[in-house]
Amino acid sequence: MSAVDERRRGYRSRGSRLTRRTQPVLASSAGPLGQPWAAADAGRSQNAPAALADAELVDSGKSWAKCYRRWLRITDAAIVAIAVAAAYAFHFEEGGPVLSRGGAGGSYLAVSIAFVVAWVLALEVHRTREETVLGIGSEEYKRVLDATLGVFGGIAIIVIVAGIDVVRSHFALALPAGALLLLINRWQWRGWLNRQRLFGHYLxxxxxxxxxxxxxxxxxxxxxxxxxxxxxxxxxxxxxxxxxxxxxxxxxxxxxxxxxxxxxxxxxxxxxxxxxxxxxxxxxxxxxxxxxxxxxxxxxxxxxxxLTDVAGPRIHWRPVEGLPLMHVELPRFTGGKHTLKRLVDIVASAAALLILSPLLGALAWIIVRDSQGPVFFRQERVGRNGKRFKMVKFRSMVTTAEQDLAALRDLNEGAGLLFKLKNDPRITTCGRWLRKYSLDELPQFWNVLRGDMSLVGPRPQLPCEVEGYEGDVSRRLLIKPGITGLWQINGRSNLGWDESVRWDLYYVENWSLTGDIMILWRTFRVILHPVGAY
The missing domain is CATH 3.40.50.720 (NAD(P)-binding Rossmann-like Domain)
Structure with a gap:
C-alpha cells in the first residue's frame, strides 16, 4: 500500500465527518488549475471519500507543475503591476506625496513600466517557480526576495548614475508592499498545494x-x-x-x-x-x-x-576539472550573522513588550484573581555555553509546585530527562489555557531583551537535564535558547527524547534568519491550533 493510498484509507475511515470537510476543498481546488478530474468529481459530490479512493483522479507528475507555475506567473505579474501602479498613482515630489500629473507624467509612466518588466523578468531569472522549490522549504521565499531586492538595487544604481529623481515612491511604496504581497501570494498558493497533496493530488x-x-x-x-x-x-x-x-x-x-x-x-x-x-x-x-x-x-x-541533518544552504557545489566537489560549510557560532540575529531580537522583543503590554496586564490580573501567589514564575535555566539565568514566565501552577514534584515523578509522561504530565494536578484553572495557547511564555520577551534568550532557538534547558546530557546533546548549548523553535512547531511535549534532541541540534547547525522567520510564522499557527501543549 502506497503512502497516498494509506492517506485515502485513513480519510475514508472518518466517515461522514470527513465528507462534510472534504467536499468544499475538492470543489474549490478543482477550479483554478482546471484539472481533468474536476468534472469527474462533480458527479460524486455526495460521496467525497469515494472520489478520493479512485487512483485515476489523482493528478501527479509533470502536468500539475506546468499549470501551477502558469498561475504563479499570472498572480505574481498582477501583484507587481498593482504595486507599481500604486506607486505611480501616488508618488513623491519635492513638496511631498501627490497624485501623478503634469509634464513629468510621461517619463514617470515609462519608468513605472520599466519597473514592472524588470521585476517580472527577475522573478523568472531567479527561478522562483522551479519545480524543486515549490511547496516545501524556505528557498522559494528566499528567491522571491532576492529577485525583488536585486531589481530595486540595480535600479537604484541606475538612478544615482543617471540622476533620475522620479522613483522615490517606488522604493517607498512598491518595494515593501510588492515584496510582502508576493510572499503572501506564494504562501497562499503553497497552503492550497499542500492541502491538495494530503489528498494525493499534485505529487x-x-x-x-x-x-x-x-x-x-x-x-x-x-x-x-x-x-x-x-x-x-x-x-x-x-x-x-x-x-x-x-x-x-x-x-x-x-x-x-x-x-x-x-x-x-x-x-x-x-x-x-x-x-x-x-x-x-x-x-x-x-x-x-x-x-x-x-x-x-x-x-x-x-x-x-x-549527509544527515545538513541543510541546503550549507552545501555548495564546485566543479574542478570535471570533478563535482561538494563543500559543506561548517557551522559558526560567532560573527556578523549572529550579531544581526541579536539586533533582530532586541528590536522585536522591545516592540512585543510594548505592543502586548495591555494583554500582559490583563493576564496578570487574571492570574492574581485565580489563585494566591505571585504573577510571575522564575526558574533557573541553562543558556548559551552553560551560562545560567532566571527565565520568567506567567505562573500557571500552584506556589508549591516545586515541592509537589517529587510525589509525581512516577507518573512522568515526558520523554527522556524532561518531566511532563498531561493532567498535572499542580496546574491552576487559568494555567491550563495559559499553557495550551503558550500565553504563559510571553514574559520571556524580557529574557530576549536582556540577552539571555533569543526569539528562536533550542528549548531552554533545566540544570538537572543538562547534568544528564551524554555525547553530542551538549551541542544544544552552543547558541542561546529560544522562546520558540523547531521543537515547538513539530509537536512539543509529544516528541520523543531523541527526536527533540535531533530537532534542536539541527537548528543549532543550520539556522538562518529566513528560517527563523518561517519558524515564527509557523509558531503563530501552532498557538492557534496547539499540539503537544500541556
Missing part, C-alpha cells in the same frame, strides 16, 4: 533506485514529512532481488524492475524523477549511465545525499 511521481536498505531509508524519510512532495510509485533494486514488494511499516512499495530497466518503467508509470538512494553497484559509472538512459524520458535524476 511528483518518483522511482527510488538502490540497495534495499537504502531504498527503505529514503522512502521512510519521505513518509515522515507531512507535506512531502513525492509519491513513490515503485522501487528499482539490483538484479537478483526476488521479492515483489518492499515492506516499510504498513506501506507496500512494488519492486518494478532492476536498475538497468529504470528508463522503461519511467515511461510506463509517468514518473518524473528517479531518486538514487545511496551507492549503486558499479559506482559512479552506473549513475552516469542511468542519467544517459533517462535523457529521452524528461524525468529528472535526484541523488539522495548521505
Amino acid at each position: 511528483s511521481k518518483v522511482i527510488v533506485v538502490g540497495e534495499p536498505s537504502d531504498v527503505e531509508y529514503v522512502i521512510r524519510q519521505f513518509g515522515k514529512v507531512s507535506g512531502a512532495a513525492y509519491e513513490v510509485v515503485g522501487a528499482a533494486l539490483p538484479a537478483g532481488y526476488t521479492e515483489s514488494h518492499v515492506q516499510i511499516s504498513a506501506q507496500r512499495v512494488p519492486v518494478l524492475c532492476d536498475v538497468d530497466s529504470v528508463a522503461e518503467k519511467v515511461a510506463e508509470t509517468g514518473a518524473n524523477a528517479v531518486v538514487v538512494a545511496g551507492r549503486l553497484q558499479g559506482g559512479t559509472r552506473s549513475i552516469r549511465q542511468l542519467g544517459w538512459a533517462l535523457e529521452g524520458t524528461r524525468a529528472g535524476l535526484v541523488l539522495a545525499s548521505s
